[in-house]
Amino acid sequence: MRLLLVDDEAELVSALAERLNLRGIEADYATDGDAAADKVRANAYDLAVLDMKMPGLSGLDLKKKLQRLRPGMRFIFMTGHGSEEDFRAGSAEAAGYLVKPVRIEALLAAVEAALAAGRS
Amino acid sequence: MGIFHRLRPEFWNGAADGGPYRSLFNYRRVWRLSVLLLAAVTLTPLCIMTVIDFNVTKQAVTQENLHRTTITTSNTRRTLSYFLDERLAALNFAARAESSRALASQERLAAVLADLKAAFGGFMDLGLIDASGRQIAYVGPYDLLGIDYSTQEWFTRTMASGSYISDVFLGFRNVPHMIIAVRAETPGGAAFVLRASVDTQRINDILAGIDLSGGGDAFLINRDGVLQTVSRSHGSVFERLNIPVPDNPDRTEVHEIPDDGGLIIGYASIERTPLVLMVVKRQTELMRPWYAMRFNLVGFLGASILVILVVILGVATYMVEKIFHADQTRAKTMEQMEHTNRMASIGRLAAGVAHEINNPLAIINEKAGLMQDLIRFSKEPPPPERVSGLVDSILASVERAGAITKRLLSFARHLEVHIEAVNLRKVAEEVLSFLTKEAEYRRISVDVAADPAVPDIESDRGKIQQILLNLVNNAFQAMDDGGSLRLRVFRPDPESVAVAVADNGCGIPAADVKRIFEPFFSTKKKKGGTGLGLSITYGLVQELGGTLAVDSELGHGSTFTVTFPLAKGDDGAPAARG
Numbered sequence: 001m002r003l004l005l006v007d008d009e010a011e012l013v014s015a016l017a018e019r020l021n022l023r024g025i026e027a028d029y030a031t032d033g034d035a036a037a038d039k040v041r042a043n044a045y046d047l048a049v050l051d052m053k054m055p056g057l058s059g060l061d062l063k064k065k066l067q068r069l070r071p072g073m074r075f076i077f078m079t080g081h082g083s084e085e086d087f088r089a090g091s092a093e094a095a096g097y098l099v100k101p102v103r104i105e106a107l108l109a110a111v112e113a114a115l116a117a118g119r120s
Numbered sequence: 121m122g123i124f125h126r127l128r129p130e131f132w133n134g135a136a137d138g139g140p141y142r143s144l145f146n147y148r149r150v151w152r153l154s155v156l157l158l159a160a161v162t163l164t165p166l167c168i169m170t171v172i173d174f175n176v177t178k179q180a181v182t183q184e185n186l187h188r189t190t191i192t193t194s195n196t197r198r199t200l201s202y203f204l205d206e207r208l209a210a211l212n213f214a215a216r217a218e219s220s221r222a223l224a225s226q227e228r229l230a231a232v233l234a235d236l237k238a239a240f241g242g243f244m245d246l247g248l249i250d251a252s253g254r255q256i257a258y259v260g261p262y263d264l265l266g267i268d269y270s271t272q273e274w275f276t277r278t279m280a281s282g283s284y285i286s287d288v289f290l291g292f293r294n295v296p297h298m299i300i301a302v303r304a305e306t307p308g309g310a311a312f313v314l315r316a317s318v319d320t321q322r323i324n325d326i327l328a329g330i331d332l333s334g335g336g337d338a339f340l341i342n343r344d345g346v347l348q349t350v351s352r353s354h355g356s357v358f359e360r361l362n363i364p365v366p367d368n369p370d371r372t373e374v375h376e377i378p379d380d381g382g383l384i385i386g387y388a389s390i391e392r393t394p395l396v397l398m399v400v401k402r403q404t405e406l407m408r409p410w411y412a413m414r415f416n417l418v419g420f421l422g423a424s425i426l427v428i429l430v431v432i433l434g435v436a437t438y439m440v441e442k443i444f445h446a447d448q449t450r451a452k453t454m455e456q457m458e459h460t461n462r463m464a465s466i467g468r469l470a471a472g473v474a475h476e477i478n479n480p481l482a483i484i485n486e487k488a489g490l491m492q493d494l495i496r497f498s499k500e501p502p503p504p505e506r507v508s509g510l511v512d513s514i515l516a517s518v519e520r521a522g523a524i525t526k527r528l529l530s531f532a533r534h535l536e537v538h539i540e541a542v543n544l545r546k547v548a549e550e551v552l553s554f555l556t557k558e559a560e561y562r563r564i565s566v567d568v569a570a571d572p573a574v575p576d577i578e579s580d581r582g583k584i585q586q587i588l589l590n591l592v593n594n595a596f597q598a599m600d601d602g603g604s605l606r607l608r609v610f611r612p613d614p615e616s617v618a619v620a621v622a623d624n625g626c627g628i629p630a631a632d633v634k635r636i637f638e639p640f641f642s643t644k645k646k647k648g649g650t651g652l653g654l655s656i657t658y659g660l661v662q663e664l665g666g667t668l669a670v671d672s673e674l675g676h677g678s679t680f681t682v683t684f685p686l687a688k689g690d691d692g693a694p695a696a697r698g
Contacts, residue, residue, distance in 0.1 A: 012483045054561070055563070100479065104489055
């Protein structure tokens with residue numbers, strides 16, 4: 001399993017990637033849409049965890065872009081806002097929706113669920 | 121407690137609660153102005169009309185008095201003239217009906233005098249004077265038989281003109297009297313004069329019989345101004361009159377003399393005599409009815425003014441009190457609206473702040489989790505420098521979250537009215553800091569430009585925050601993603617400081633620009649706009665003694681410029697601290 005974490009908060013996303021790595025999950029991270037696209041082009045990720053609100057490209061727009069680059073890739077949205085609007089968009093467009101701060105167990109469960117849904 | 125205290129209307133001391141929007145007007149001033157204007161509008165015409173009526177009536181009464189005096193003088197002149205003419209005609213008849221021979225007889229002359237007295241009256245004596253001037257027959261109370269009148273003026277004038285009526289003179293009898301003389305001729309052509317003394321008492325009776333108002337006087341003078349009959353208050357017979365006499369009083373004339381308490385004097389000369397009739401009336405007496413009328417007029421005016429003033433005071437007080445109560449209701453509603461708006465702002469901010477705080481919390485969560493994972497999953501304990509780096513990162517995130525909460529607290533702390541030194545640039549940046557993330561996400565460029573020469577102002581920081589937050593929120597709502605917001609702090613004139621909030625959003629249609637500050641007017645009703653934001657902002661700006669102007673172009677953006685006074689105004693507006 002290979003994951004890509006995308007969030008404009010570098011400290012957050014780097015720590016999260018390291019925590020996943022410690023659990024044996026191969027996780028990379030990017031802090032903006034362009035870097036994320038570059039990584040997706042270069043690597044075969046099964047799943048991407050995207051922050052919904054990022055300067056420049058929003059999570060929803062980035063998802064569409066990455067989906068074009070790698071069809072079949074699964075997505076989980078992360079948000080610090082938790083608004084009704086975000087919740088609706090996240091639930092409809094992605095396999096999972098998490099509100100920050102994210103407990104690692106919740107993330108792992110969401111990842112498992114997303115990948116299981118992709119296999120079925 | 122005095123009666124004024126009990127009657128004093130509520131508006132007299134202004135708004136009691138002293139809250140925001142407390143009053144639109146200085147009600148004492150409005151009341152005073154209303155009373156003055158109403159009093160001027162009602163009392164001025166009343167006073168002018170009264171003065172005009174006063175003068176017109178006075179003039180009418182004066183003219184009436186002059187007219188009456190003219191009529192009295194004219195009628196009395198005719199009566200006296202007729203009296204003398206009648207006696208002259210009677211004497212003329214006697215002189216022509218009787219021969220001089222018959223008249224020279226004392227008995228016949230006495231009989232003629234008796235007839236004249238019986239038929240006409242007013243004759244005192246009767247004398248026959250021959251052409252040489254000697255009185256050849258005389259009947260009467262004086263011993264005048266044989267007197268030579270040839271040198272007397274009356275004799276020569278009678279002989280010359282055929283008849284003569286004298287003024288009053290002493291003559292040989294040394295008693296004031298007045299004579300009528302006619303010249304006649306015998307069949308032989310010899311001239312003679314028949315002369316009679318007029319009973320001046322009859323003339324006095326005629327003059328006394330005139331209906332004169334109180335203080336009036338009527339008498340005769342000769343052309344030299346010497347009294348010929350007794351006067352009540354202007355001297356005795358032969359005294360020179362103490363009031364001016366016209367030079368040539370041939371016609372009936374009436375004059376006013378202001379001296380001596382005011383006199384109305386009528387003059388009329390008695391035709392074919394040296395006599396002048398004078399009728400003198402005292403104006404104070406004549407004007408007595410006018411004085412009574414004047415008292416009534418002034419009384420009526422005074423009562424009218426009193427009633428009008430009472431009505432004006434009552435109406436003005438009632439109206440201003442009503443406006444005051446309506447204004448108080450408006451002020452309370454506005455205060456509630458402002459509070460609601462502020463709470464809504466805080467609610468909106470809280471949502472944004474929660475999002476902002478979530479990020480450092482998430483970092484803390486992940487860093488702490490990582491430390492735990494490093495201990496749990498690594499065979500070796502993590503090196504101290506790694507742990508220290510993670511702790512530093514946690515502390516930095518705590519500090520970041522703390523800064524955000526402090527900002528929110530600073531906004532909430534200014535709910536109460538508090539005047540302090542306010543730096544507009546700092547407030548603008550503080551307000552914008554709440555929206556930094558939204559600006560980032562929406563790629564909205566935000567720029568603050570402040571003139572360094574702009575001084576601090578003494579004002580209410582919380583209200584200024586609210587004003588700027590409302591304007592900035594409005595601008596964010598008006599702009600699409602990728603827009604541009606410019607805040608400019610400048611000094612438009614030496615007396616004020618301004619903040620211009622300019623966006624390149626959708627702009628406002630020209631037809632709506634005039635209405636955007638009206639309560640409940642909204643172009644965003646479908647998006648949940650209440651139409652109160654700008655109205656409340658406008659009210660807040662006014663409360664701080666400032667002005668709010670808008671310049672907008674549809675499709676190109678809007679600029680809201682709010683100007684705050686630098687110097688403290690009389691109305692309690694905030695002051696500058698330079």
